[in-house]
Amino acid sequence: MAKRSRTKARDSQPVEGEVGPRQPCPCGSGKRYKACHGAAGGAPAVFVNRPFEGMPSECDVVALRELVPAATAPLTLREPDPHGRSVQLCSLLPMAAPAMVRDSGQIWLGLQVQHNFGDPARDLGAVLLKALQTEEPGIVGLTDPPGEGPRLQDLVTDDRLDITVHDGFEYWIADVEDQSGMAAALEQANAAASPTARLTSVEAAYWTNVGTKEHLRWVMPEPEDQLLDALARLHAAGKDDIAPGSRFVGMFRAHGLLAPVWDLPVGTGPEPLEEPAERFAADLAEALADDSPLTAEQRSARSGLANRQVTIR
Incomplete structure (x- = not known):
């Protein structure tokens, strides 16, 4: 029985690029694929990973x-x-x-x-x-x-x-x-709406106050692997803080894009973030242009970042 079970499990493994029935559905619903987009009559058969690609902004x-x-x-x-x-x-x-x-x-x-x-x-x-x-x-x-x-x-x-x-x-x-x-x-x-402001010095970065804390959430267009490499380089170099007292806490994935998130001290507000965000964008651009192999410290940082991702949709 054990041998047949192992054979069945091996045969049911998805080929590269496919989603296995017991894996999380890539739509971000939190359900297994077989109970979501992989279910007959379940979720919609169509799923687009990056639906707004080509959309202005x-x-x-x-x-x-x-x-x-x-x-x-x-x-x-x-x-x-x-x-x-x-x-x-x-x-x-x-x-x-x-x-x-x-x-x-x-x-x-x-x-x-x-x-x-x-x-x-x-x-x-x-x-x-x-x-x-x-x-x-x-x-x-x-x-x-x-x-x-x-x-x-x-x-x-x-x-x-x-x-x-x-x-x-x-x-x-x-x-x-x-x-x-x-x-x-x-x-x-x-x-029910948390106070929110869009930074003017960079694209698609939004400050918000949820009462007990403040956040900066910044949706970025770069491919996921390249962005993770660049963020890992900045983290290892101690350049991933966005403002005094801030803390880079991870990122979420939505509609095929990553959005890094920082916790901010209560009372920060959006205005003090403009110059640091612009400086971070310049550091990130430099890290994105670096195609040298990651060091051991940077690989460790990248692994930690990859484990702190949450998919919204």
């Missing part, structure tokens, strides 16, 4: 989807809406709606939504096309997988997004004339 889009409570950015369409309506990308819409056609005619597109059909960029593209075909104000969403079609990055032309991080969700009602009866819902939404 890809790293910021990932941050707005996963980290930032309240932020907006205008989108420029490749083919302008025949009704002349503008489109605004939003981190979160009321009731986590996928999209809304506002009374003003403006189209709002939400990043933080309830549904997930495997490729969020394709979901966003389908929702946007549906909203562009909708003239009446209201919520627009998906109830079924969208199938083949353009992704959001196929529909826009921006080189980079002009992102505004808001103190709260007042932008939800900024274009509403009669705001009576909305105060309680807005207050509840604002109470």
Whole structure:
């Protein structure tokens, strides 16, 4: 029996590049692959590891989807809406709606939504096309997988997004004339949002205050292996602190990108991080350009960093 069991286990091992049925699903759900994207009739069959690749400000889009409570950015369409309506990308819409056609005619597109059909960029593209075909104000969403079609990055032309991080969700009602009866819902939404700010000296780095501590979370575009090597070099050289009293605590993986995370002393705020972040970006660029073999100390640091990764999606 033992021999047959060993043979069965050996035969069931995945070939290189595949995901084994008992391995964690790469979508980041926390389930085993056989119970998620590998299950018949389970999670969506389509899974895209880096769905926002090619999207203007890809790293910021990932941050707005996963980290930032309240932020907006205008989108420029490749083919302008025949009704002349503008489109605004939003981190979160009321009731986590996928999209809304506002009374003003403006189209709002939400990043933080309830549904997930495997490729969020394709979901966003389908929702946007549906909203562009909708003239009446209201919520627009998906109830079924969208199938083949353009992704959001196929529909826009921006080189980079002009992102505004808001103190709260007042932008939800900024274009509403009669705001009576909305105060309680807005207050509840604002109470659940952690204060957040985007650094201006570097791309896609966000400070946040969660009450008991502050963090800097920085979504980076470099390939994972190269970025881990570079971060290991900086860690071994003692150059991975972002500010006095800060501590590099690891990183998370979201939509195919890594985001290093630092704990900050309470009371730091975003402004004191601007110059250190810019200096860190320069040190990181130098480390990325170093193609020499890692030293033993650097390899040890890299192993520790790799073990401190958490996948969001």
